[in-house]
Amino acid sequence: MIHHLNCGSMMKLDATYDGPPPLNAVCHCLLVETERDGLVLIETGLGTDDVQRPQDSLAPEWVELAQPELRPAETALRQIEQLGYTASDVRHIALTHLDVDHCGGLPDFPEARVHVMEAELQAALKEAPSRRYRPAHWAHGPRWETYPPDGTGDEWAGFAGVRQLTGVQADLRLVPLGGHSAGHAGITVRDGEQWLLHAGDAYFYHQEIAVDAAHSHPLLDVVQLSAQVDESLRIANQARLREAATGGAGEERIRVLNAHDPWTYRSFTGA
Numbered sequence: 332m333i334h335h336l337n338c339g340s341m342m343k344l345d346a347t348y349d350g351p352p353p354l355n356a357v358c359h360c361l362l363v364e365t366e367r368d369g370l371v372l373i374e375t376g377l378g379t380d381d382v383q384r385p386q387d388s389l390a391p392e393w394v395e396l397a398q399p400e401l402r403p404a405e406t407a408l409r410q411i412e413q414l415g416y417t418a419s420d421v422r423h424i425a426l427t428h429l430d431v432d433h434c435g436g437l438p439d440f441p442e443a444r445v446h447v448m449e450a451e452l453q454a455a456l457k458e459a460p461s462r463r464y465r466p467a468h469w470a471h472g473p474r475w476e477t478y479p480p481d482g483t484g485d486e487w488a489g490f491a492g493v494r495q496l497t498g499v500q501a502d503l504r505l506v507p508l509g510g511h512s513a514g515h516a517g518i519t520v521r522d523g524e525q526w527l528l529h530a531g532d533a534y535f536y537h538q539e540i541a542v543d544a545a546h547s548h549p550l551l552d553v554v555q556l557s558a559q560v561d562e563s564l565r566i567a568n569q570a571r572l573r574e575a576a577t578g579g580a581g582e583e584r585i586r587v588l589n590a591h592d593p594w595t596y597r598s599f600t601g602a
């Protein structure tokens with residue numbers, strides 16, 4: 332069972348074409364109930380400290396840019412409690428990268444093992460405090476599980492260097508998707524007969540990976556362009572995601588999603 336959670340509403344967006352209603356950008360997280368690995372949380376969105384004391388853990392420039400609504404009820408911890416679980420039921424957290432709106436919930440789950448690319452962790456430790464990386468999110472000393480960039484990962488659906496998460500038996504893999512940050516990755520999880528591929532911030536708007544008339548969103552593109560570390564790699568990975576969304580993995584369909592597109596989030600939740 333996979334729950335789609337919005338762990339942080341942000342700025343209001345209009346679609347670039349007629350039809351979809353205006354919606355607030357989201358922090359799209361996945362909560363995976365597994366048979367043998369407890370709960371696995373893919374992305375955390377903003378955490379309880381972020382929404383209660385943003386001045387302590389978030390950079391003012393980021394707050395101004397993203398316009399987060401900072402609602403306690405939207406944090407992953409509160410939503411997980413609403414489902415009848417406790418923080419310690421979350422045994423693993425997989426992160427696409429360590430920007431505030433992706434790892435802000437880490438302090439709410441101090442016992443979880445945290446899976447992230449080694450290059451991302453090193454960049455965050457080196458650069459913080461910055462607009463994107465905030466030390467408050469790892470001051471509790473997470474149990475990091477890191478993955479080197481040039482290891483012996485597998486080929487999967489046109490992606491290279493794909494790794495099964497260490498110590499996890501369920502089908503959950505880290506998919507290197509560089510460009511947005513130093514060690515950005517997607518996370519793929521089996522969902523019955525199909526795969527979900529959470530692409531994080533590898534793209535910001537569903538039309539970017541559309542087959543016809545692909546284009547970015549003018550407002551989200553400001554964030555995308557100001558944050559990127561490698562533009563050509565980012566664009567190459569968007570092309571690969573477009574192929575994965577249409578071609579699948581062998582016989583199996585892949586549904587690609589990202590962190591902030593509210594229309595994609597709505598396509599999964601209806602809300």
Ligand SMILES: [Zn+2]
Pocket residue numbers: 430432433532590591
């Ligand atoms: Zn983001």
